Amino acid sequence: MNAPATKVTPISGFPELLPADRLLELHFLDVIREVFELHGFAPLETRAVEPVERLLGKGGDADKEIYGISRLAGDDSGRDAALGLHFDLTVPFARYVLENAGRLAFPFRRYQVQKVWRGERPQEGRFREFTQADIDVVDVGELAPHFEAEMPLVIAEAFGRLPVGEFRIQVNNRKIPEGFFLGIGLTDVVTTLRIVDRLARVGPGPVAEMLVESGASEDQARLVLELAGIRADDLSFVEAVRSLGVSHPTLDEGLEALSAVIAAGMEQAPGVLVADLSIARGLDYYTGTVYETQLVGSESWGSVCSGGRYDSLASDGRTTYPGVGISIGLTRLVHLLVTKRGLTASRSTPAAVLVAVNDEESRGRSRAVAAALRANGIPCEVAPSAAKFGKQIRYADRRGIPFVWFPGAGDDGGDQVKDIRSGEQVDADATTWECPAADLRPTVVPPPA
Template sequence: MTTTARPTKVTPLSGFPEYLPEQRVVEQHFLDVIRRTFELHGFPSIETRSVEPVERLLGKGGDADKEIYGIHRLADDEGRDGAELGLHFDLTVPFARYVVEHAGRLNFPFRRHQIQKVWRGERPQEGRYREFTQCDIDVVDVGELAPHFEAEMPLVMAEIFAQLPMPQMVIQVNNRKIPEGFYRGLGIGAHDGSEIQQTLRIVDKLDKVGPDKVADLLVEAGRTPEQAQACLDLAAIRTQDTSFVERVRALGVEHPVLDEGLDALAAVIETGRASAPGAMVADLKIARGLDYYTGTVYETQLVGFESWGSFCSGGRYDELASDGRNTYPGVGISIGLSRLLGLLLGKGMVGASRKSPSAVLVAVTDEASRGESVAVATGLRARGIPCEVAPVAAKFGKQIRFAERRGIPYVWFPGVDAGGDQVKDIRSGDQTDAAATSWECPYEDLRPQVVRLGE
């Protein structure tokens, strides 16, 4: 008896995005702009390994234990239940390890950019993935880090956002010393220092659950109703200039750490106003949940799509990287590229002018003359013109339709019966004599163009 194997149904794997060619064109354009701008600002590229010891990943705050993918061999002879290595869930933790490990061969202050995959075991949803690409920059130094670097980070990002075909991005900036000092001035943390981190994490939920729920959570955590309201009053302050300082002072809370935070944030906002007007705001509800942040913190939202949360975030850290003798304080900021593209592509807000990188399709008259078509393509490529040769020597009409479906703007017809070559712009129908050694492809047609849609 003969049985027929059932075809295997292929289904998407949730949380692991894959792009179609035209979407990949958009992603590569964004990556090119990001990398080029990072390097314009003197950030060299590094790449770190994908795994770190689980115990190191677990020690970096937040809910990392719920996010880490453990790594082990399928044929594990020792039968261990727990993994010793885990995939990194951000790029800051492996970078801190990289600095300590290679400190003797680095020049400080050390700058780096890193564009790499990250894995996070959270529930997949629109714009949130289990595998995604992050684009980071950081500066670290030995012992002390100059505060002006905290203003530099968002300025680099503002320059990138200004070059990309997307709606306006606003970088929200705070300094962790402001809420920490404010809470201490309220009496929070007087007997238990962990109350500060607990309060920060609760306030960090404001955009997700709203002020009423945050107030309830604060009271449940042991804060008085008066303290909870004061925390909300602080978090409600948002300004485009340094007027946030007077508004905080008006709340009547005093503490030296609060003074340090206000001064530091004012310096960052002033620098932003001078160099990138409108790109940065002081937003005192920004806290960032990870424990290693100690100073300036950043989050970035797309105007009109605030409910999607932050696409670009980071901050100052002082003790994340240490070898026991030296501490390497740093500051960094990261673009969640996959998250950003999930919105822009998913909502049809950005697109590519064509699917194929080819600017020219070289037609084939018949299979016997395919060599002539290949020679034309070779000549065009030698001059930097992307092209491909038609796969089949079909009627020219079919070859033109082949180009149309891929968005290829030009079709090249090799000479027939000793006639000269001709090239046709299939968009306009214009057809002219041409030679592979001299024909110039218009610059705007050389590569697929990425454009903002719906405008």
């Protein structure tokens, strides 16, 4: 008796890529990892779960985003604390530092590429499950400010090697709005920052209304928006802030710190780092420099890479480990480039060669050819059936495989290889044949002009 058919229903917010797009994502990941390692960041992986209590205390509105986990059978023993899936990689990294401080060399530099989970409403480019690629530096007691300039410069190098087009890394320092708000008499800094953080999504009018509703006067709301409107790719932002006539020691500290970051950007990545005083970042643990990254021409996508400095996220009550980090939303970035800019990989398989099969009795010879090609680092696969050669060639063409290898097709009984794009077919030896470098691995294919 046949089992009843089960309808397969997609679950929104949990993306699954087709092979060509996954190969594109892996290419991005390879480039990003290479750049991270070139800068001396060590790889790290942390567990997927953290105590819910820890997650709740570290991320603003995180309680609305955390996925709790439990066994279907239940556990009444009470021995295990409530656990949740991590919503970012910074909170578990801070915990990891505390647990392993005695075995780490500081300043500690790490990169981490893992899945994270957020229980937010799925929409274009925003998912419930996605991959982040983070770098962080933490130290004991104090963290040198030059690390705050290093983070966006590493990202600028990585993005410069990827087919993302022109991009801007927007930088602010939380001490600037904090000192500015205190200087104009707004003492609820956290609430004001959260409201300003919505500026790009809802616009200045609604933000001004929310500020007034939270207790600000109309003049205070106006000044907040004037501060958020300041943007420059050089040090002119300092004078623009000063012209608003507000003073506070914390504001001075923030302007000095941000000036150092922008100055480094002007020297090493001109035009890429931009002082944007509207950048607030909603997570409460940020205390200094904050970053967001947008692709030019696609600003409506929002940020594809963000982060900032945190001074008290990792602390055991005696020792504090301040840090700074930045995170690429890899799934978000690739999804938007695929769906909006038409990027894909040149083929849907790593294989550069399909080894044809003359008949099933001779499949062993085809397997031997494939083994010889793989020994030389050439990805290949053996044809799934001994169909007519035309059908085997069409199979390769559908998958984007550029070459088909024919065992015994030469006049002397040797092998031949065919470039199915040009039709050229030549004698070849699997132990010495070299695949053209451009065809050895899948490449990024830009959209038609």
